[in-house]
Amino acid sequence: MASALHHYKLYINGEFRDAEGGRTFRSANPYTGEDWAELAEAQTSDVEAAIDAARDAFENSWWRHDPKGRAKCMLKLADLVEQNRDHIGVIGSRDNGKLVREMTAMANILPGFFRYFGEIADHIFGKVIRATDPAVFGYTLREPYGVVALQTPWNSPLVIFAQGGAPALAAGNTIVLKPSEFASCETAELAKLIDQCGFPPGVINIVTGMGPVVGAALCSSRKVDKIAFTGSPEAGRMVGEQAARALTPTVMELGGKSANMIFADANLEEAIKGVFGGFTASAGQSCVCGSRALVHADVYDTVVARLAEMAGKLKLGDPSDPATDVGPFAVAAQLDKVSNFVEVAKKEGARLVAGGEKPADLKGWFYPPTIFADVDENMTIAQEEVFGPVLSVIKFHDEEEAIRIANNSVYALGAGIWTSDLGRAHRVAARVRAGTVWVNQYRRGDAAFPFGGYGDSGFGRQSGQDSIYEFTTIKCVQINTAI
Incomplete structure (x- = not known):
């Protein structure tokens, strides 16, 4: 007998409400394939209500004028997330198929973002400027944009919200947040904690629903002052086109094809573990997946053999089982996409040394860690983002060649x-x-470090103090002291 569905509503102006017309959509558990949650499916009118609530909170509440008050709310949210991290981890795993321990670990780093930015909310400074005319005294102020629309993907929704949302809130902005329709429940759970923190109504609004409706309404609205988007380059281009028509500035974190380079003098055991974890974590569903291993010729055969050995020992299965190493993909379409990339790699002449076929004994959207050796840097598998646990191992002979191969990509997110x-x-x-760039480590983050890329990996930075500049605009004040 199927278990009862969890029900989630929109969170607008400090209230939980149904979508227009009572429309809903369902979330399927990637491991079982069964629907387990029902969410409100926002319509354009709901999005407009959320934007209006955010605008009213920005213009008429104490929020943007009281940095210490902002810090108090953010620190309270950090405490509540910390207290509920195990529950958040379970919901997140059920939503996108990642391991429970991985989603719990992600929930465990969320408080750090809200504490870090809450503590610097009242340390956002401008500059004094010496003008050419000594009679003119000038200075700058950093001011919040106003209403910030954030769109997060299905792979790591809350961490990515924290990377952009925490600095945006610290700077005094208000927010409308749209999570991916493929994994919205973890964000909807967060709304319950946000509601307990004393934020003025409308400071944070959460609207769940379809990208062509909710996302399009956010991107095209002239009432939105800044857009922060995380997703694929293709989706980023659509967001950018819509935002450009409204002249809305954007910050985007898009795809990646990160090169993980092992030089002959490396601590080989640590390097191999770092490369292995860099492409198998999250079943490869990460923008910083280290999907290209560039290995010096002197240690190439040793590295390939060791990686293949490690791949053969991983257990695929139930994300809630502590013994499981790799969970299912978050969406069914990803399975076909990854399978197609693997077949293309075989046809182009890459040498398969591990994985390469969907496990016959597992139902669901599973694909094993797959390793190709003797990969040419221009093969499809080495150029396009797979977004799955597939590694291309490429040989290099010296430092110059390693750098050239690493830079032979339209992406520029991580290395x-x-x-x-x-x-x-x-x-x-x-x-x-x-x-x-990680040195002798890989795929680690911290609220203090800026994150983002360029090229097809996007532009702008979230997280770190640099993100405060991303979510504030500069006002220059010039005073004629001679009068």
Whole structure:
């Protein structure tokens, strides 16, 4: 007998409400394939109500004028998330198929974002400017944009919300948040905690629903002052086109094809573990998935053999089972997409050393960690984002070649360098096109560090103090002191 559905409503102006006409949609558990939750499906009128609530809160509440009050609310939210992290982790896993322990770990880092930015809410400073005319005294103020629309993807919805939402709130903006329709429940659960934190009604609004309706309404509205979007480059282009018509500035974090480089002098065991985790974590459903392993010729065969051995030992299965290493994909379409990439790689001549076929003994949207060796840097598998646990191992012979191969990509989000040579670490980090470069570690984040990329990986930065600049605009004041 099927269990009862969880029901989630919209959160607008501090109230939980149904969508226009009572419309709903359902969320399926990626592991079982069964519907387990029903969510309000927002219509254009609901989005407009959320935008109006955010505008009213920005213009008429105390929110933007009281940084200490903002900090109090954000710190309260951090405490509540910390207290409910296990529950949030379970809901998140049920929503997108990631391991419960991984989703719980992600929930565990959320409080750090709200504490970090809550603590700097009253430390947002402008500058004093010396003008050419000594009689003119000038200074700048950093002011919030107003209403910020955030759209988050299905793979890591709350962490990505925190990366942009926490600095936006700290700066005094108000928010309308749209999570992916493929994984909205974790965000809807967060609304219950937000409601307990003392935010003025309308400061944070959450609207669940379809991208062509909710996303389009947010992107085309002239009442929205800034857009923060995380998703695929294709979706980013559509968001950018819609925002451009309304002249709304955007910050985007899009795809990635990160190069994880192992030099011959690296601590090989640590490097191999770092590369392995870099492409298998989250079943490869990560924008910073280290899907290209660039390995020096002297250690190439050793690395390939060890990676293949490790891949064969991983257990696929129930995300709630502590023994499971890899869960299912979040959406069914991803299984076909990854399978097609693997078949293309075989046809183009890459050498399959692990995985490569959907497991016959598992129902659901599973695909095993798959490794290709002898990959040419221009093969499809080495150029396009797979968004699954598929690794291309590419051989290089010297530092220059490693840098050239790493930069042979339209993406520029993340990169990894494994070496014991400090000089090489600095040289390569300076020349690799990537918004984040990890040295002797991979796929780690912190609220203090800016995150983003360029090229097809997007533009602008979220997280870190630099994101405060992303969510504020500059006002220049010039005073003639001679009068």
